[in-house]
Amino acid sequence: MTMKDAFVSYIRNLQDRICTRLEEIDGLARFQEDLWKRPQGGGGRTRVIANGAVFEKGGVNISEVHGELPKSMQDYFGVKDAHFFACGLSLVLHPVNPMVPTVHANWRYFEMYDPEGNLVDQWFGGGQDLTPYYLFDEDAIHFHQVCKTACDAHDPMFYPNYKHRCDTYFYNSHRKEARGIGGLFFDYLKATESRSMQDWYDFVTTVGDSFLDAYVPIVEKRQSHAFAKAHRDWQEIRRGRYVEFNLVHDKGTLFGLKTDGRIESILMSLPPKVQWVYDHLPAAGSEEARLLEVLQNPKDWV
Numbered sequence: 001m002t003m004k005d006a007f008v009s010y011i012r013n014l015q016d017r018i019c020t021r022l023e024e025i026d027g028l029a030r031f032q033e034d035l036w037k038r039p040q041g042g043g044g045r046t047r048v049i050a051n052g053a054v055f056e057k058g059g060v061n062i063s064e065v066h067g068e069l070p071k072s073m074q075d076y077f078g079v080k081d082a083h084f085f086a087c088g089l090s091l092v093l094h095p096v097n098p099m100v101p102t103v104h105a106n107w108r109y110f111e112m113y114d115p116e117g118n119l120v121d122q123w124f125g126g127g128q129d130l131t132p133y134y135l136f137d138e139d140a141i142h143f144h145q146v147c148k149t150a151c152d153a154h155d156p157m158f159y160p161n162y163k164h165r166c167d168t169y170f171y172n173s174h175r176k177e178a179r180g181i182g183g184l185f186f187d188y189l190k191a192t193e194s195r196s197m198q199d200w201y202d203f204v205t206t207v208g209d210s211f212l213d214a215y216v217p218i219v220e221k222r223q224s225h226a227f228a229k230a231h232r233d234w235q236e237i238r239r240g241r242y243v244e245f246n247l248v249h250d251k252g253t254l255f256g257l258k259t260d261g262r263i264e265s266i267l268m269s270l271p272p273k274v275q276w277v278y279d280h281l282p283a284a285g286s287e288e289a290r291l292l293e294v295l296q297n298p299k300d301w302v
Helices: 003-026 071-077 137-152 158-169 197-222 229-248 251-258 263-269 287-296
Strands: 032-037 042-050 055-068 083-095 102-113 119-131 182-189
Touching: 003 042, 003 055, 003 083, 003 102, 003 197, 042 263, 055 263, 071 251, 083 197, 083 263, 102 197, 119 137, 119 158, 119 197, 137 158, 137 182, 137 197, 158 182, 182 197, 251 263
Parallel strands: none
Antiparallel strands: 032 042, 042 055, 055 083, 083 102, 102 119, 119 182
Protein backbone atom coordinates (compact mmCIF):
# COMPACT_ATOMS: atom_id res chain seq x y z
CA MET A 1 0.00 0.00 0.00
CA THR A 2 1.34 3.45 -0.90
CA MET A 3 1.77 6.12 1.75
CA LYS A 4 -1.11 8.18 0.41
CA ASP A 5 -3.44 5.17 0.30
CA ALA A 6 -2.48 4.27 3.87
CA PHE A 7 -3.14 7.77 5.15
CA VAL A 8 -6.43 8.11 3.27
CA SER A 9 -7.58 4.86 4.88
CA TYR A 10 -6.46 6.14 8.28
CA ILE A 11 -8.30 9.48 8.13
CA ARG A 12 -11.50 7.81 6.90
CA ASN A 13 -11.43 5.50 9.91
CA LEU A 14 -10.50 8.33 12.29
CA GLN A 15 -13.38 10.46 11.02
CA ASP A 16 -15.79 7.63 11.80
CA ARG A 17 -14.36 7.14 15.30
CA ILE A 18 -14.44 10.83 16.19
CA CYS A 19 -17.94 11.45 14.85
CA THR A 20 -19.37 8.43 16.66
CA ARG A 21 -17.88 9.54 19.99
CA LEU A 22 -19.01 13.16 19.60
CA GLU A 23 -22.57 12.08 18.82
CA GLU A 24 -22.56 9.98 21.99
CA ILE A 25 -21.47 13.00 24.00
CA ASP A 26 -23.99 15.39 22.46
CA GLY A 27 -26.92 13.02 22.80
CA LEU A 28 -29.18 15.18 20.61
CA ALA A 29 -27.65 16.25 17.32
CA ARG A 30 -26.23 13.98 14.63
CA PHE A 31 -23.65 14.67 11.96
CA GLN A 32 -25.03 15.42 8.53
CA GLU A 33 -22.84 14.00 5.76
CA ASP A 34 -22.13 15.73 2.48
CA LEU A 35 -20.13 13.91 -0.20
CA TRP A 36 -18.63 16.27 -2.75
CA LYS A 37 -16.40 16.20 -5.81
CA ARG A 38 -13.81 18.74 -6.89
CA PRO A 39 -14.05 19.47 -10.65
CA GLN A 40 -10.26 19.63 -10.97
CA GLY A 41 -9.80 16.27 -9.24
CA GLY A 42 -10.72 14.50 -6.04
CA GLY A 43 -13.34 15.31 -3.45
CA GLY A 44 -14.24 14.81 0.16
CA ARG A 45 -16.63 13.80 2.91
CA THR A 46 -17.88 16.72 5.00
CA ARG A 47 -19.70 15.99 8.24
CA VAL A 48 -21.33 18.84 10.16
CA ILE A 49 -23.12 18.84 13.51
CA ALA A 50 -25.30 21.80 14.58
CA ASN A 51 -27.75 22.95 17.24
CA GLY A 52 -26.92 20.12 19.58
CA ALA A 53 -27.16 19.87 23.34
CA VAL A 54 -23.37 20.23 23.65
CA PHE A 55 -22.09 21.35 20.24
CA GLU A 56 -23.55 24.51 18.74
CA LYS A 57 -21.66 23.89 15.51
CA GLY A 58 -18.85 21.65 14.42
CA GLY A 59 -17.40 19.79 11.52
CA VAL A 60 -15.18 16.77 11.03
CA ASN A 61 -14.12 16.76 7.39
CA ILE A 62 -11.85 14.69 5.20
CA SER A 63 -10.67 15.52 1.70
CA GLU A 64 -8.56 13.95 -1.03
CA VAL A 65 -7.75 16.41 -3.81
CA HIS A 66 -5.33 16.34 -6.70
CA GLY A 67 -4.48 18.09 -9.94
CA GLU A 68 -2.28 20.85 -11.29
CA LEU A 69 -0.81 23.03 -8.58
CA PRO A 70 -2.18 26.58 -9.06
CA LYS A 71 0.29 29.22 -10.22
CA SER A 72 0.19 31.04 -6.88
CA MET A 73 1.14 27.85 -5.03
CA GLN A 74 3.85 26.99 -7.59
CA ASP A 75 5.38 30.39 -6.88
CA TYR A 76 5.10 29.73 -3.14
CA PHE A 77 6.91 26.39 -3.39
CA GLY A 78 9.34 27.61 -6.07
CA VAL A 79 8.36 24.99 -8.67
CA LYS A 80 7.02 24.97 -12.22
CA ASP A 81 4.42 22.78 -13.94
CA ALA A 82 3.86 20.80 -10.74
CA HIS A 83 0.96 18.56 -9.84
CA PHE A 84 -0.13 17.63 -6.35
CA PHE A 85 -2.09 15.27 -4.15
CA ALA A 86 -3.31 16.36 -0.73
CA CYS A 87 -5.44 14.57 1.84
CA GLY A 88 -6.32 15.28 5.41
CA LEU A 89 -8.81 15.43 8.22
CA SER A 90 -9.74 18.81 9.65
CA LEU A 91 -12.09 19.42 12.55
CA VAL A 92 -13.43 22.35 14.55
CA LEU A 93 -15.96 22.14 17.37
CA HIS A 94 -17.77 25.16 18.84
CA PRO A 95 -19.62 24.17 22.03
CA VAL A 96 -22.77 25.78 23.41
CA ASN A 97 -21.44 26.22 26.95
CA PRO A 98 -18.77 28.97 27.25
CA MET A 99 -17.01 26.87 29.89
CA VAL A 100 -16.27 24.22 27.26
CA PRO A 101 -13.39 25.24 24.95
CA THR A 102 -13.46 25.30 21.20
CA VAL A 103 -11.05 22.78 19.71
CA HIS A 104 -9.32 22.50 16.35
CA ALA A 105 -7.30 19.66 14.87
CA ASN A 106 -5.85 18.78 11.50
CA TRP A 107 -3.72 15.93 10.18
CA ARG A 108 -2.65 16.02 6.54
CA TYR A 109 -0.38 14.53 3.90
CA PHE A 110 0.91 16.16 0.71
CA GLU A 111 2.67 14.89 -2.43
CA MET A 112 4.10 16.87 -5.33
CA TYR A 113 4.89 15.53 -8.83
CA ASP A 114 6.82 16.72 -11.87
CA PRO A 115 5.11 17.00 -15.31
CA GLU A 116 5.90 13.32 -16.00
CA GLY A 117 4.10 12.26 -12.83
CA ASN A 118 7.21 11.37 -10.81
CA LEU A 119 7.04 11.96 -7.08
CA VAL A 120 9.41 14.82 -6.22
CA ASP A 121 8.35 15.74 -2.68
CA GLN A 122 6.13 14.55 0.16
CA TRP A 123 5.43 15.57 3.73
CA PHE A 124 3.05 15.38 6.70
CA GLY A 125 1.62 18.21 8.76
CA GLY A 126 -0.97 18.87 11.40
CA GLY A 127 -1.60 19.26 15.09
CA GLN A 128 -4.33 20.01 17.63
CA ASP A 129 -4.98 23.06 19.78
CA LEU A 130 -7.44 24.32 22.39
CA THR A 131 -9.26 27.67 22.53
CA PRO A 132 -10.94 28.22 25.91
CA TYR A 133 -13.21 31.14 26.77
CA TYR A 134 -12.82 30.61 30.50
CA LEU A 135 -9.52 29.19 31.64
CA PHE A 136 -9.45 26.13 33.88
CA ASP A 137 -5.80 25.37 34.50
CA GLU A 138 -6.40 21.65 35.01
CA ASP A 139 -8.02 21.43 31.57
CA ALA A 140 -5.07 23.11 29.90
CA ILE A 141 -2.67 20.82 31.76
CA HIS A 142 -4.66 17.73 30.74
CA PHE A 143 -4.77 18.70 27.06
CA HIS A 144 -1.06 19.43 26.94
CA GLN A 145 -0.16 16.29 28.89
CA VAL A 146 -1.95 14.11 26.34
CA CYS A 147 -0.13 15.94 23.54
CA LYS A 148 3.19 15.45 25.31
CA THR A 149 2.57 11.75 25.92
CA ALA A 150 1.82 11.22 22.21
CA CYS A 151 5.00 13.07 21.25
CA ASP A 152 7.22 11.39 23.84
CA ALA A 153 6.39 7.98 22.36
CA HIS A 154 8.46 9.06 19.35
CA ASP A 155 10.96 11.70 20.50
CA PRO A 156 11.22 13.70 23.75
CA MET A 157 12.09 16.82 21.74
CA PHE A 158 8.88 16.73 19.72
CA TYR A 159 6.58 18.18 22.38
CA PRO A 160 8.64 21.28 23.31
CA ASN A 161 9.38 21.93 19.65
CA TYR A 162 5.84 21.53 18.31
CA LYS A 163 4.29 23.21 21.34
CA HIS A 164 6.42 26.28 20.66
CA ARG A 165 5.52 26.20 16.96
CA CYS A 166 1.84 26.05 17.93
CA ASP A 167 2.18 29.09 20.20
CA THR A 168 3.93 30.93 17.38
CA TYR A 169 1.59 29.87 14.59
CA PHE A 170 -1.85 30.30 16.19
CA TYR A 171 -1.13 33.92 16.98
CA ASN A 172 -3.13 36.98 15.96
CA SER A 173 -0.20 39.32 15.39
CA HIS A 174 -2.55 42.23 14.73
CA ARG A 175 -3.99 41.68 18.25
CA LYS A 176 -0.70 40.65 19.87
CA GLU A 177 -2.36 37.63 21.44
CA ALA A 178 -2.59 33.89 20.86
CA ARG A 179 -5.80 32.38 19.52
CA GLY A 180 -5.90 29.90 22.39
CA ILE A 181 -3.69 28.03 24.84
CA GLY A 182 -1.99 25.99 22.13
CA GLY A 183 -1.15 22.33 21.77
CA LEU A 184 0.84 21.01 18.82
CA PHE A 185 1.63 22.30 15.36
CA PHE A 186 3.98 20.66 12.85
CA ASP A 187 4.47 20.93 9.11
CA TYR A 188 6.80 19.77 6.33
CA LEU A 189 7.69 16.54 8.11
CA LYS A 190 9.90 14.97 5.43
CA ALA A 191 12.13 11.92 5.22
CA THR A 192 15.69 12.45 6.45
CA GLU A 193 18.67 10.22 7.16
CA SER A 194 17.33 9.61 10.66
CA ARG A 195 13.56 9.45 9.97
CA SER A 196 11.60 7.77 7.21
CA MET A 197 8.17 8.73 5.95
CA GLN A 198 6.90 5.64 7.79
CA ASP A 199 8.31 7.11 11.01
CA TRP A 200 6.43 10.34 10.37
CA TYR A 201 3.25 8.41 9.52
CA ASP A 202 3.51 6.59 12.84
CA PHE A 203 3.98 9.88 14.70
CA VAL A 204 1.13 11.75 13.01
CA THR A 205 -1.30 8.86 13.51
CA THR A 206 -0.31 8.62 17.18
CA VAL A 207 -1.24 12.30 17.59
CA GLY A 208 -4.49 11.77 15.69
CA ASP A 209 -5.38 8.80 17.87
CA SER A 210 -4.80 10.95 20.97
CA PHE A 211 -7.37 13.59 20.07
CA LEU A 212 -10.40 12.11 21.80
CA ASP A 213 -8.35 11.42 24.94
CA ALA A 214 -7.23 15.06 24.96
CA TYR A 215 -10.62 16.71 24.42
CA VAL A 216 -13.47 14.46 25.57
CA PRO A 217 -12.67 14.50 29.32
CA ILE A 218 -12.73 18.32 29.26
CA VAL A 219 -16.11 18.38 27.53
CA GLU A 220 -17.58 15.87 29.96
CA LYS A 221 -16.32 17.88 32.94
CA ARG A 222 -17.59 21.31 31.77
CA GLN A 223 -20.67 20.70 29.60
CA SER A 224 -23.16 21.07 32.50
CA HIS A 225 -21.40 24.04 34.12
CA ALA A 226 -23.77 26.95 34.87
CA PHE A 227 -23.35 30.10 32.78
CA ALA A 228 -25.07 33.44 32.23
CA LYS A 229 -25.63 35.75 29.26
CA ALA A 230 -22.47 37.67 30.13
CA HIS A 231 -20.48 34.46 29.69
CA ARG A 232 -22.04 33.89 26.28
CA ASP A 233 -21.29 37.47 25.26
CA TRP A 234 -17.62 36.95 26.12
CA GLN A 235 -17.62 33.64 24.24
CA GLU A 236 -18.97 35.35 21.12
CA ILE A 237 -16.45 38.19 21.37
CA ARG A 238 -13.61 35.68 21.60
CA ARG A 239 -15.07 33.75 18.69
CA GLY A 240 -14.53 36.92 16.68
CA ARG A 241 -10.81 36.56 17.30
CA TYR A 242 -11.07 32.97 16.05
CA VAL A 243 -12.65 34.19 12.82
CA GLU A 244 -9.96 36.82 12.40
CA PHE A 245 -7.19 34.24 12.62
CA ASN A 246 -8.82 31.82 10.20
CA LEU A 247 -9.46 34.44 7.55
CA VAL A 248 -6.24 36.44 7.92
CA HIS A 249 -3.51 33.98 8.92
CA ASP A 250 -4.51 30.33 8.58
CA LYS A 251 -2.48 28.54 5.89
CA GLY A 252 -5.02 25.75 5.48
CA THR A 253 -7.83 28.20 4.74
CA LEU A 254 -5.64 30.10 2.29
CA PHE A 255 -4.48 26.87 0.58
CA GLY A 256 -8.09 25.74 0.15
CA LEU A 257 -9.12 29.07 -1.36
CA LYS A 258 -6.11 29.18 -3.70
CA THR A 259 -6.66 25.62 -4.96
CA ASP A 260 -10.35 26.15 -5.75
CA GLY A 261 -11.38 24.14 -2.72
CA ARG A 262 -14.97 23.66 -1.68
CA ILE A 263 -15.92 26.91 0.04
CA GLU A 264 -18.55 25.39 2.36
CA SER A 265 -16.01 22.92 3.73
CA ILE A 266 -13.25 25.51 4.01
CA LEU A 267 -15.38 27.96 5.97
CA MET A 268 -17.06 25.27 8.06
CA SER A 269 -14.67 26.26 10.86
CA LEU A 270 -16.38 29.61 11.40
CA PRO A 271 -18.65 29.82 14.48
CA PRO A 272 -22.39 30.46 14.05
CA LYS A 273 -22.73 33.40 16.45
CA VAL A 274 -20.01 36.02 16.82
CA GLN A 275 -19.65 39.54 18.21
CA TRP A 276 -17.21 42.31 17.39
CA VAL A 277 -17.52 44.92 20.14
CA TYR A 278 -15.63 48.16 19.66
CA ASP A 279 -12.58 48.46 21.96
CA HIS A 280 -13.87 45.84 24.38
CA LEU A 281 -11.75 45.38 27.50
CA PRO A 282 -12.65 43.01 30.35
CA ALA A 283 -12.76 44.24 33.93
CA ALA A 284 -9.45 44.17 35.77
CA GLY A 285 -9.06 41.09 37.94
CA SER A 286 -11.86 39.20 36.15
CA GLU A 287 -11.66 35.68 34.75
CA GLU A 288 -11.88 37.21 31.29
CA ALA A 289 -8.85 39.39 32.02
CA ARG A 290 -6.95 36.37 33.33
CA LEU A 291 -7.54 34.57 30.05
CA LEU A 292 -6.17 37.52 28.08
CA GLU A 293 -3.06 37.61 30.25
CA VAL A 294 -2.30 33.99 29.34
CA LEU A 295 -3.06 34.56 25.66
CA GLN A 296 -0.60 37.43 25.62
CA ASN A 297 2.05 35.42 27.52
CA PRO A 298 1.95 31.72 26.56
CA LYS A 299 2.59 29.29 29.43
CA ASP A 300 4.37 25.98 29.71
CA TRP A 301 1.51 23.83 30.98
CA VAL A 302 3.44 20.61 31.58
